[in-house]
Amino acid sequence: MEAFTGFAMQAVVIGASTGGTPVVESLLRALPADLPAPVAVCQHMPDGFTAQWAARLDKLCWLDVREAREHERFVRGTVYVAPAGRHMRIVGTPAEARIRFDADSGDAFYVPSIDTLMTSAAAVFRHGVIGVVLSGIGNDGARGLLEIRRAGGRTIVESPRSAAAASMPEAAIGLGAAEETVDTGDLPRTIVARVTGIAAGR
Known part of the structure; x- marks a missing residue:
């Protein structure tokens, strides 16, 4: 599988929490196998559940889905699920992007943090990243989505009226991070x- 390079280099970063797992599942199942962008997913889950969830999604989706691994390349055709208990970042350049993990520093309320993942993606891909905040309780993802918008990327939130838990989308909207609802x-x-x-x- 080749890295997606050239003018259109891009990435999709999705964040969700409470009520988000069925939305992430239906969303990923509908994405085509030839989507020209790698996808990173940060779903708040307890330790030990993300690997099983990724394996289940892999059987249901056109794209390859797996729990992300340290230092692996971030390439098109693949969905990378952030492991529970560690912060996932995207580092490098658009043509040579890779996955990195950070241990919980103790001062983060959410581990993994959607904000951390989205902020790292904004720094690497700039205008070529799409950030998506889905259902969840709290405000994780609002600041990261704002960083994507400031970098020139596209930002989408699930409509609070259709989300199972509306506070994460509402927090992003309130911060001015949402380009589309x-x-x-x-x-x-x-x-x-x-x-x-x-x-x-x-």
């Missing part, structure tokens, strides 16, 4: 359209 059922189509739009230079 999308109903749950329209998320796959919207993400594919935005990926295609970036690839076309729009």
Whole structure:
């Protein structure tokens, strides 16, 4: 599998918490196998559950899905699920992006942190990253989504009216981080359209 390089280099970063697992599942199942972007998912889960969840998703999705591994390349055609208990970051350059982990420093309320993942993606991919905040309780993801928007990327939140838990999307909206607010059922189509739009230079 080759890294996605060139003008249209991009990534999709998805964050979710309470009520988010079924939304992430339906979203990933609807993404095509030829999506021209790697996907990172940060879902708040207890230790020991992310590997099993990723393996289950891998059987249901067109894209390859797996729990992320330290130092592996971040490449198109693959969904990388952040392991519970560690912060996941994307480092390097758009053409040579890799996964890195940080131990919990003790001062983070959410581990893994959506904010941490999205902020790292914004630093690497700049205008070529799409950030998506889904259902959840709390405010994780709001600051990271704002960093993506400031970097010139695209930002999407699940509509609070259709989210199982609305406070994470509402926090992102309140911070001015959300470029688009999308109903749950329209998320796959919207993400594919935005990926295609970036690839076309729009």
